[in-house]
Every structure is written in C-alpha cells, then in structure tokens.
Amino acid sequence: MEARVRALKYKASEKRQTSTFTKAIIKKKIFNLLKNLFRYLFIIGMSYVLLYPILFLISNAFRDKVDLLDPSVVWIPKHFSIESFKLANEILGYANSMKNTLVILIPSVIIQTFVCMMVGYGFARFRFKEREILFGILLFTIIVPMQTIIVPLYVKFRHFDFFYIGRLIGIFTGKPLTINLLDTPWTFYILNAFGMGIRSSLYIFIFRQFFRNMPVELEEAAKIDGCGPFATFLRVMVPNATGAIITVMLFTIVWHWNDYYLSAMFFTDNLPLSVMLTILNERMNLLNNLVNANDIYLLRSSVLEAGCLMVILPLIVIYIIGQRYFTESIERTGIVG
C-alpha cells in the first residue's frame, strides 16, 4: 500500500517536472522567436535609414528633366537619362580629377601604412624609458585636429626648408633656400612619411594594439635564427599582420579619398575629386554653353547628386570587395583600448 502511494506520488512529480521542462523550452523558443523578429525588424528599419540617401541619389541622378517636375514619380524614374552624369562629368573633369586624386592617394596610402606599422611596432615591442610619455603625446595628437595648426603648416610648406638646411645655406649665399611645395603631392607624402598624415596617430594606435597581441615566441624564433630587429619586423611581423594592414589601408584610402580640407588648403590647381565636388555647386553656371539657363535651374540638384554618386562609387566598390576582410579583421585584431 505504502509502496503504491509512493509510486503514484513519484509519477505525479515526474509528470509535473516534464511539464515544467517543456514549458521552459516553449518559453525559450518564444523568447528566441521574438528576439529574432525584433532583430530583423530593427535591421530592416535601420537599413532603410542608412541606405535611403544612396537610393535617393541613384533615383534622382537618373531622372530626366521631365521627371523632375512630375510629382507622380517617386522612386523609379519614368524617363531614364544619364544627362546629369554627363554634365557632372563636365564640371568635375572626372578623368583629370581622378588622376589627381590617385597621384596623391596611392603613394600616400603605401607610405602611411608602412610608417604607421613601423612606429606601432616600436611602441608595442620595445621597452624604453620615455615610451609611455611619448605614447601619451601620440594620443593627444589624435584629439588636436589639423585646423589648429593649419596656418603654420601652410606657411611651412609655402617656404619649405627641410630642417633649416636651406637657412644654413642662406648664411653663405645671403638668401635662404626654400622650396614651394604647395600644389604638389609632396605635401602629403612628407606628412605621411613622418607619421603626421591624416589620422596617422589612430593607425599607429591600431597597429600597436595589434602587435601587442602577437605571440612573443615568433620574435624569439626569429632572433635565434639570426634576425636583427629590422629583419624580424620585415620578415616575420609584416607578413603576419595582413589583417591589421588591410584594415588600416581601407581606413587610409577612405579618409584620404574623403579629405577635402587639407587638399583645399594645399592645392589651387590639380584639385582632387573631393575638392571639385565642394565647388561643383558654384561652377554650375559653367554649363551655360551646354544647356540653356532654365534647364540649369531645373537640373541643379540632379547634377549635384550625380556628382556625389560618381565620387563615392569607387569607394563603395572598394568597400564591397574589402568589407569581409575589413569587418573580420577588425573583430579579430580588436581595436580596443
């Protein structure tokens, strides 16, 4: 009798347990479902906000004159036209500006990445007394932007005199020897070569974080094999830093491409694309001999949007190709403080 009762009790409790168990599973499932639903809603909404301007640009740039006045055209133009692109190309001088941009960009990116990598390695792997204080100064230079020192820099490049060598010569010849580096890409090359290019401090910081996480054994092995510090750096560290290099290169490409403040400061001719885009609006009346005045007024914003699209298109292509490496390597190297 007693045994039966106990058996019944046991069965009941078992039943209760399984039911709470299934309940927990169901609860978890509902929670996950809601979480996913919410996540997708959020992502779709945010994608709309983030892609809206690009879609807007594309939609407007391809419109014909007729569509610009037609209120029934919302997203997809009824009459496709690439006239805006032709006009934007005319004002931007696309091929020439692109050439100017690349002349600045390609050497800059290579020099900047290499120099920052070297400095970052120096900060990460060697111990010397003044390291911490110098690193503090490096962080300080991230905060102080170019605008505060742009005028002295401008003067410096107008009468460029490397380490006062020209002035030294001047003592003998009577007139100090200076070179005008403005309007040449050398302004950028020199700044980058000395780790002072656009956002260089940030890249040094990223490389330092990356090299600090590299295993010491790599270096020790190289040392045993007879490598000096520079050989270790070039042969062991650089090939292993591909992730960080791609990240920094993408950043340098993007920020050099988008820079218009420094370029506008240092260049009066041979303007790169980004600067041309800023003055596109003012140059709209150059179109007078191509289209009549009324049309210019109509096409104004459409041409501007076509111009924007033409300027960012190469970047978007690079980004879409490189984004996998980019996001993954950032996650892996972790630009974390």
Add this chain to the structure above:
Amino acid sequence: MNVSQTLKKFLPKRKMTLRQKEAMYGRLFILPWLIGLIYFFIIPFINAIYYTLTKIKLGDNGLEFTFVGFENYLYAFTKDPNYIRTLTSSIVNMLYQVPVVVFFSMFVAYVLRDGFKGRTFARTVFFFPVIIASGVVITILKENVMGDVNTAASGSTTLFRVENLRAILVNSGVPIWLGQFIVNTISQLFDLTWRSGVQILLLMAALHNIPKSFYEAAVIEGATEWEKFWKITFPMISPTLLVAVIYSIIDYFTDYGNYVMRMVVTQLNNGRFEYSTTIAIVYFGIIMIIILIVNKVIGRRVVYLT
C-alpha cells in the same frame, strides 16, 4: 638582415646591455614619428599660439606679423556676437548627442553580435557610414536629402517628419522638456545613425573579445539575459565604452557640420588667419578640458580585467 648589419656598422661600437640595445632599437623604430611630431606638430602648434597673439597682414614678403597681445582672445569673448553663442550651443548639443550615439551603437553592436541569417549584409550596411560620413558627400546629402534649414533644395524630402509627434506628445501629457528631447532625438536620427559607424565597430570588437566561458559559467549558475548583460557584458566592455565616448566627443566637435568648426573655416577663408587660429585653439582647449573631466568621471567606474 642587411639593414641591421649596415646599421651596426654606423652605430657607435660602445658595449651595450641587452636592455639598452632594445631601447635603442625601439627609439629607431619610432624615430620617423618623433621627427614628424616635432617638426610638423609641436613647432607649428607653438607657432599657432604665437599667431593668436598677433595681427597678420599680407605684405610684400609674404605674411607680416604685429604683436598685439591678447586682443584676438578679447575680441572672441567680448566683441564677436557669434562665438560664445555657437560655442555654448555646440557644447549643450554634445551633452545629449554623445550619450545617445553611444547607447545606440552599443545596442546595434549587441544586436549584430551573434550569428544569424543575413549577418554579413547587416554588417555591410551598418558600417556603410564609416565610408561616407567622413567626406564632403555627407554634407551635400544632408542638405539635399534631409532638406537642411540653411538650404532650400528643390524637391527635397524630409525623412523624419516630427511636427505631429510633438503635438501628440504634448497632448498626451508628456513633460515638455522630455517631449522636446524625444523630438530632437528623432529629428536627428539620421545624423545619429550616420555618426555611430566607428563606435559600432569598436564595441563589436569588444563584445567578441569577451571569453565565452564567462557566459557558460553564468548560464550554469542560472543567470538571466538581463543579469548576464549587467554582470558580464557591461563591465567587460566598459574600457571600450570609455574609448567610444571620447571618440564620439572628438568626432562631434571636429565634424565639419559643427557650427564652431564652420566658423573656423570661414574665418580662415576670409583671410583672418589669426582670428581663425584663436577660436580654434580656444575651442580645442575647451574640448580637452571636457575630455579630461569625462575621462576622470567615467574612468573611475571602468573595470580592467588585468
């Protein structure tokens, strides 16, 4: 190999301890940066401070400087009708924009963290602003697409119409300041999302660096999602949060859309070099102080694992 051998030839043959050798090579590695720092940063910075104490005129042999003492600073603070106003409005805007940006990026990083279908697409889209937001394109976009108040762009649309929302909030008895805050935030949603690209990257990297074992232990102990977030995730990412906050502050202040920044650039374009430099230096002095305060206040609560 060759580089270090040739270097050895030229360097003094003095006997050095291993430590000294290491220090020397370290200094050699950072030498380019150090030269650049002195030649292209510290000297120009001192020059800039000197400029603010002068009046600059374009003369026959380039620029001519006359020493005037603190006149430029006095002008900025007592005579210029715009400077103080734009400066204070910039700071006040920063005070509420930065927290919103940081919370938003934290939220996005948390949502994008674990694997789900379409994650690659989502990440591509969310990091999109990093590509575009730093350039001139964003300024044009803002003026053309968002219909910025300063320009009457034809055919522009407004993405977020909030006038009705304000009325609804006021009618439903929400305090006016809170309603204003909500309306302001929503009307700047575009701006905020476009500003948070780098912060999302930073926070996502931090989230990935948290050891999985921490969460496993917490699950065994029976922690809920809410507890897991506040007891593990939040303390673990707090150093990065500090970095994100400081980055947001710098990013906000150095943005070209910022009115003080615009003032600096316009004054420079008008040829008033000394005044432009003066307002820039005062401005960044103030940012420095704000960053130091923020660092002190938040830094105390940050948890470092090691």
